[in-house]
Amino acid sequence: MDCTVIIEGREIKAKANSRLLWAALDNGFFIPNLCALRNIPKPFASCRLCFVEIAGQAEPVTACTEPVVDGMTVKLQSPRINRLRKSSFDLLLSNHRLDCSHCDRNKRCDLQIIARSEHFKLTNKHLKKIDFNLPIDSSHPCNSCLACVTVCPVSALYLKQPQMKVANV
Numbered sequence: 001m002d003c004t005v006i007i008e009g010r011e012i013k014a015k016a017n018s019r020l021l022w023a024a025l026d027n028g029f030f031i032p033n034l035c036a037l038r039n040i041p042k043p044f045a046s047c048r049l050c051f052v053e054i055a056g057q058a059e060p061v062t063a064c065t066e067p068v069v070d071g072m073t074v075k076l077q078s079p080r081i082n083r084l085r086k087s088s089f090d091l092l093l094s095n096h097r098l099d100c101s102h103c104d105r106n107k108r109c110d111l112q113i114i115a116r117s118e119h120f121k122l123t124n125k126h127l128k129k130i131d132f133n134l135p136i137d138s139s140h141p142c143n144s145c146l147a148c149v150t151v152c153p154v155s156a157l158y159l160k161q162p163q164m165k166v167a168n169v
């Protein structure tokens with residue numbers, strides 16, 4: 001069934017229960033996103049960049065997980081949304097080399113597009129560096145299920161045994 005959704009004051013049509021992120025993007029609205037994939041039924045929702053506000057909901061929600069409901073009214077920009085997106089962006093950059101001039105993705109990179117659209121600086125000089133030389137904490141039992149590595153949005157976690165692979169990531 002087709003629903004009517006109002007995004008930034010403009011009415012669009014979208015399928016009930018489809019994801020708000022794709023409905024917005026398909027209708028010409030940009031919402032920053034990195035981890036969403038169209039062919040995955042259950043979104044990872046790990047990059048935390050796609051926050052939007054929905055009238056009647058107390059807190060911003062991630063557009064990649066939010067189902068379309070008839071009559072929903074959506075805001076794509078607000079100080080709250082901006083703060084949340086900026087924190088997520090900083091987390092991503094805190095573990096990033098940012099050597100754009102030597103990078104294959106330069107000029108066609110999603111991080112660069114998001115930085116431009118959100119007016120974020122593409123720099124991590126103001127962020128604390130992650131120290132990868134810390135000892136492994138062996139005080140907790142670990143059954144090597146890899147769940148922590150899979151969900152970590154900034155790749156700060158890594159495999160104890162490098163030859164192991166993280167499935168579907």
Ligand code: SF4
Pocket residue numbers: 096097098099100101103104105106107109110111112122
């Ligand atoms: S071009 Fe993009 S992926 Fe490459 S270093 Fe720059 S920000 Fe990172």
Ligand code: FES
Pocket residue numbers: 032033034035036044045046047048049050062063064065
């Ligand atoms: S696209 Fe990554 S959390 Fe929504």
